[in-house]
Amino acid sequence: MxxxxxxxxxxxxxxxxxxxxxxxxxxxxxxxxxxxxxxxxxxxxxxxxxxxxxxxxxxxxxxxxxxxxxxVVNVSAFFRDPIFYIAIKQDIIPILRTYPMIRIWHAGCSTGEEVYSTAILLKESGLLHKSLLYATDISQRALSAAKIGEYAVTELPEFEKNYLEAGGEKKPSDYFNLHNGKICFHDDLKHRMVFSHHNLVADQSFNEFNLILCRNVFIYFNSELQNRVLKLLLSSLTPFGYLGLGSKETVEYTGLAHHFENVNYKARIFRKKISLLQ
Ligand SMILES: C[S@@+](CC[C@H](N)C(=O)[O-])C[C@H]1O[C@@H](n2cnc3c(N)ncnc32)[C@H](O)[C@@H]1O
Known part of the structure; x- marks a missing residue:
C-alpha cells in the first residue's frame, strides 16, 4: 500500500x-x-x-x-474460552432447566461457532428441544456463513481441544458430518436457531431473553457506546436474565453496573437484578 x-x-x-x-x-x-x-x-x-x-x-x-x-472483526471459535461454557453448565443450566421455554440471544454471533457451541451444550443438557437460539450480527457475510453452518476442517483441532476443556460429554464429530472437507452440522442443532441481521448500535430490542451472549463485541466500542449497547441488552433480558460477555469485557465501569450482579466473574457472567427503584 x-x-x-x-x-x-x-x-x-x-x-x-x-x-x-x-x-x-x-x-x-x-x-x-x-x-x-x-x-x-x-x-x-x-x-x-x-x-x-x-x-x-x-x-x-x-x-x-x-x-x-x-x-468488523469476525474472529470466532468453537467453545471459545472453555471456562465460559463450564460456568454456563454449572451456574446457568440448572436454572434454565426449570423454565418451560428458553430463549437465548447471541448478539454479534459472527460466523456462528458460538451459537453451535451453545446448541451442543444445550443438547448434552437435554434442553435443546425447548430452547430457541436467536443469532444476530451486523455483517451479512458472517451471518450467511453462520446460517449455512459449514466450517473448514482446519477449525477441528481447536474445536476438539476447546470442547474437551469445556467438559464436553461426547465427541464433536457426533454433531456433524464431514462433507467435501467441511464440517457440516446436523439439522437438529440448526432447527433451534433463528438468524437475522441486527445492528446493536441502531436497532431496537426485539424480544426478551433468559440468556444473552454478547462476547468479544464490546472490546471494539468506546465506553459511551458500551453503555448504549448495554442498555439495549439490559432491556432485552427477562427479570433475572443472564448476560455473558467476553473474557476482557465487563459491566463494571459502565453506568449500568448497579443493574447487574456477578454470577461468575472469571467467566464474565452477570445477572440482571430486579430493583423496585429502577
Ligand atoms: C470478534 S466477533 C465475536 C464473535 C463471537 N461472539 C465470539 O465471541 O466468538 C465480533 C462480532 O461483532 C459483530 N458486530 C460488530 N458491531 C456490531 C453491531 N453494531 N451490531 C451487531 N454486531 C456487531 C461483528 O460483525 C463480529 O461478527
Whole structure:
C-alpha cells in the first residue's frame, strides 16, 4: 500500500459522518484505531482514492454491505474460552432447566461457532428441544456463513481441544458430518436457531431473553457506546436474565453496573437484578 492511500484522521471522521448520514450506521463509538486500520486496508484492496470510496459508499448500497463485512472483526471459535461454557453448565443450566421455554440471544454471533457451541451444550443438557437460539450480527457475510453452518476442517483441532476443556460429554464429530472437507452440522442443532441481521448500535430490542451472549463485541466500542449497547441488552433480558460477555469485557465501569450482579466473574457472567427503584 502506498503512503497516499493511508486515510488521514479527518478523512476517517468524514467517512464515519457520511456513512451515518446516509445509512444511520454510527461508527463514531468504535475503536478509531481498529476502524482506521480496516478502512485503510479497504483503500489498499480497492485502490480507490478517498473521495471515490466515500462517494461509492453513499451511492452503492451493495458496496456498503461489503464495506461493513470488511470493517468488523469476525474472529470466532468453537467453545471459545472453555471456562465460559463450564460456568454456563454449572451456574446457568440448572436454572434454565426449570423454565418451560428458553430463549437465548447471541448478539454479534459472527460466523456462528458460538451459537453451535451453545446448541451442543444445550443438547448434552437435554434442553435443546425447548430452547430457541436467536443469532444476530451486523455483517451479512458472517451471518450467511453462520446460517449455512459449514466450517473448514482446519477449525477441528481447536474445536476438539476447546470442547474437551469445556467438559464436553461426547465427541464433536457426533454433531456433524464431514462433507467435501467441511464440517457440516446436523439439522437438529440448526432447527433451534433463528438468524437475522441486527445492528446493536441502531436497532431496537426485539424480544426478551433468559440468556444473552454478547462476547468479544464490546472490546471494539468506546465506553459511551458500551453503555448504549448495554442498555439495549439490559432491556432485552427477562427479570433475572443472564448476560455473558467476553473474557476482557465487563459491566463494571459502565453506568449500568448497579443493574447487574456477578454470577461468575472469571467467566464474565452477570445477572440482571430486579430493583423496585429502577
Ligand atoms: C470478534 S466477533 C465475536 C464473535 C463471537 N461472539 C465470539 O465471541 O466468538 C465480533 C462480532 O461483532 C459483530 N458486530 C460488530 N458491531 C456490531 C453491531 N453494531 N451490531 C451487531 N454486531 C456487531 C461483528 O460483525 C463480529 O461478527
Amino acid at each position: 502506498t503512503t497516499e492511500s493511508i486515510l488521514t484522521s479527518d478523512q476517517i471522521i468524514e467517512l464515519i459522518y457520511r456513512i451515518n448520514q446516509r445509512y444511520g450506521y454510527d461508527f463514531s463509538g468504535y475503536s478509531q484505531s481498529s476502524f482506521a486500520r480496516r478502512a485503510n486496508r479497504i483503500i489498499g484492496l480497492t485502490r480507490m482514492p478517498f473521495k471515490a470510496l466515500a462517494d461509492k459508499l453513499e451511492k452503492d448500497e451493495k458496496f456498503f454491505t461489503h464495506f461493513i463485512d470488511e470493517i
